[in-house]
Amino acid sequence: MPLPTLTRPTPSARNPTPTEQAPVKIDVAHLSFYYGAKLALSDISMQIGANLVTAFIGPSGCGKSTFLRTLNRMNDIIPGARIEGRVQINGRDAYGADVDVVALRRQVGMVFQRSNPFPKSIFENIAYGIRINHLAKSSADMRDMVEKSLRNAALWDEVKDRLHDSALALSGGQQQRLCIARALAIEPDVLLMDEPASALDPIATQRIEELIYQLKKQYTIVIVTHNMQQAARISDVTAFFWLGRLVEVGRTDAIFTSPSEKLTEDYVTGRFG
Amino acid sequence: MNRVARRKFLSQLFVAFCALSVLLALVPLAFILFYLVSRGIQALNVSFFTQMPRPVGESGGGMANAIVGTLILVGIGAIAGVPVGIMSGVYMSEYAGSRFAALIRFAADTLNGVPSIVVGMFAYAVAVLPFKQFSALAGGLALAIMMIPIMARTTEELLLLVPSTMREGALALGATRARAVFTVVLPAALPGVITGVMLALARIAGETAPLLFTSFNNQFFSTKLTQPISSLTVQLYTYAISPYEDWHRQAWAGALTLVTLVLLCSVLARLATRRLERMHVR
Numbered sequence: 001m002p003l004p005t006l007t008r009p010t011p012s013a014r015n016p017t018p019t020e021q022a023p024v025k026i027d028v029a030h031l032s033f034y035y036g037a038k039l040a041l042s043d044i045s046m047q048i049g050a051n052l053v054t055a056f057i058g059p060s061g062c063g064k065s066t067f068l069r070t071l072n073r074m075n076d077i078i079p080g081a082r083i084e085g086r087v088q089i090n091g092r093d094a095y096g097a098d099v100d101v102v103a104l105r106r107q108v109g110m111v112f113q114r115s116n117p118f119p120k121s122i123f124e125n126i127a128y129g130i131r132i133n134h135l136a137k138s139s140a141d142m143r144d145m146v147e148k149s150l151r152n153a154a155l156w157d158e159v160k161d162r163l164h165d166s167a168l169a170l171s172g173g174q175q176q177r178l179c180i181a182r183a184l185a186i187e188p189d190v191l192l193m194d195e196p197a198s199a200l201d202p203i204a205t206q207r208i209e210e211l212i213y214q215l216k217k218q219y220t221i222v223i224v225t226h227n228m229q230q231a232a233r234i235s236d237v238t239a240f241f242w243l244g245r246l247v248e249v250g251r252t253d254a255i256f257t258s259p260s261e262k263l264t265e266d267y268v269t270g271r272f273g
Numbered sequence: 274m275n276r277v278a279r280r281k282f283l284s285q286l287f288v289a290f291c292a293l294s295v296l297l298a299l300v301p302l303a304f305i306l307f308y309l310v311s312r313g314i315q316a317l318n319v320s321f322f323t324q325m326p327r328p329v330g331e332s333g334g335g336m337a338n339a340i341v342g343t344l345i346l347v348g349i350g351a352i353a354g355v356p357v358g359i360m361s362g363v364y365m366s367e368y369a370g371s372r373f374a375a376l377i378r379f380a381a382d383t384l385n386g387v388p389s390i391v392v393g394m395f396a397y398a399v400a401v402l403p404f405k406q407f408s409a410l411a412g413g414l415a416l417a418i419m420m421i422p423i424m425a426r427t428t429e430e431l432l433l434l435v436p437s438t439m440r441e442g443a444l445a446l447g448a449t450r451a452r453a454v455f456t457v458v459l460p461a462a463l464p465g466v467i468t469g470v471m472l473a474l475a476r477i478a479g480e481t482a483p484l485l486f487t488s489f490n491n492q493f494f495s496t497k498l499t500q501p502i503s504s505l506t507v508q509l510y511t512y513a514i515s516p517y518e519d520w521h522r523q524a525w526a527g528a529l530t531l532v533t534l535v536l537l538c539s540v541l542a543r544l545a546t547r548r549l550e551r552m553h554v555r
Contacts, residue, residue, distance in 0.1 A: 072445065074441060074444065074445065077440075077441075077444065077450075079370060102447045102448075102449060103447070105444065105445055105446070105447045106446075106447040109445065109446075110441075110445040112438055112441065112442065112445075114436075114438055116436065116438040116439055116441070116442040117442075118439065118442065118443070118457050118460075118461070119460065119461045120460070128443070128446060128448075128456070128457075129446035129447065132446065132447060132448050132452060132456070133446075133447050179442070182442075182446065183445070183446070186446055186447060
């Protein structure tokens with residue numbers, strides 16, 4: 001298939017993003033990212049609106065996860081990684097010289113593709129972030145915060161009688177909700193999710209999706225997904241990435257029904273990827 | 274014989290060969306243990322643990338000084354060697370970067386391969402000669418030097434087994450790298466690290482060569498760190514090459530005690546780590 005040439009990979013006039021109504025939470029301008037000499041992300045500009053669910057879609061290796069990880073600087077730990085351009089969160093430069101990465105990550109929480117509970121008890125998993133960020137004033141306070149986080153992640157009723165059992169004894173779906181609860185415990189205002197349901201069965205996936213729907217009242221959610229139906233179901237805004245470029249971003253219904261780029265249309269209709 | 278039957282026969286032959294090899298490997302162990310217990314038990318009695326060595330010609334007596342000495346020497350070795358070894362392992366796995374880590378790994382393996390008598394000579398040169406004094410500290414130093422590369426390599430390998438998603442999980446919650454290592458990564462590897470410590474202790478508890486001219490030996494009861502100190506291994510060596518039947522029996526008892534001590538170490542480690550491992554069930 002001949003690949004169409006790309007014009008300007010920015011929001012199209014036909015599909016104005018809802019960010020025009022919602023306040024801007026994350027503002028990315030001309031972001032490029034390199035692994036050593038390899039260009040992984042090329043000149044990406046987009047705005048992510050507050051209290052919306054923004055989905056990143058695209059084929060494997062298109063850079064959507066890499067882009068997600070630039071938003072809380074998780075790529076910092078990769079040797080040889082280099083970034084150009086600007087990322088602002090709440091109007092503040094995330095890569096500024098005076099930025100405390102630890103404080104940034106407190107503000108921008110993350111849930112990973114594979115659930116990664118610590119080999120500690122359920123309670124200690126949630127308490128970890130609260131403790132290292134000194135958020136609890138007393139042990140009673142700590143218990144309340146743990147309970148609240150587990151309730152927010154719709155896990156409390158399933159685990160309240162075994163808080164001190166190993167988190168690794170939970171099912172895969174429960175572990176992933178535990179990781180969400182753990183991320184919520186430190187009260188971020190943005191939640192990044194890197195294919196949070198890709199390793200889960202359909203029922204567990206549905207619970208995660210319901211949870212995302214609940215959470216967007218309080219949080220700005222950015223989710224990477226391989227599953228286009230999932231993006232269509234849960235997101236307000238969809239961004240399509242291809243070969244390290246942002247091809248198109250717009251309202252989810254518009255991206256899936258009347259995309260302005262031919263490439264986007266080919267992808268969402270399953271012609272490649 | 275048709276084809277299928279032949280293949281089946283060959284397969285079974287291979288399994289039989291493997292099983293035979295295991296048997297051959299275990300036979301010496303069984304013999305050593307059997308011999309050790311049957312000979313050692315004859316000389317083993319309460320006075321062996323409570324009394325001091327007697328002069329040649331007098332029968333009886335024990336190795337109380339050597340038992341305590343071994344515990345002290347291994348203790349010094351562990352106090353000095355375990356933290357340094359574990360921290361080196363942490364550095365290799367978490368901070369060094371792959372190329373520098375490979376260099377340190379090579380150095381550690383080289384140190385690990387240095388004959389123990391050479392380690393003893395080194396300790397003699399730096400910790401005995403300047404003070405003109407054999408001492409428990411010099412012996413402990415030699416044992417610590419032997420322990421460091423073992424602990425470093427064990428720790429490194431165990432930490433590398435901890436999935437990187439675990440580190441990222443901690444970092445994403447706002448942990449610093451050091452915090453992530455010490456509150457998540459190291460605890461995740463802790464049961465293995467503790468087993469590693471115990472195995473390293475067992476290894477150095479059985480060393481003779483590094484002690485021969487560092488802690489030397491002492492026929493009297495001593496717990497002074499700046500004085501020569503007795504150890505089970507050196508005492509065993511001395512008694513085993515002596516011409517006296519009575520000392521030979523004592524040497525067997527000493528060997529049995531040493532092996533039991535090491536075994537006890539392993540059992541205690543298993544018990545201690547079992548609780549930790551409960552958090553690791555998959």
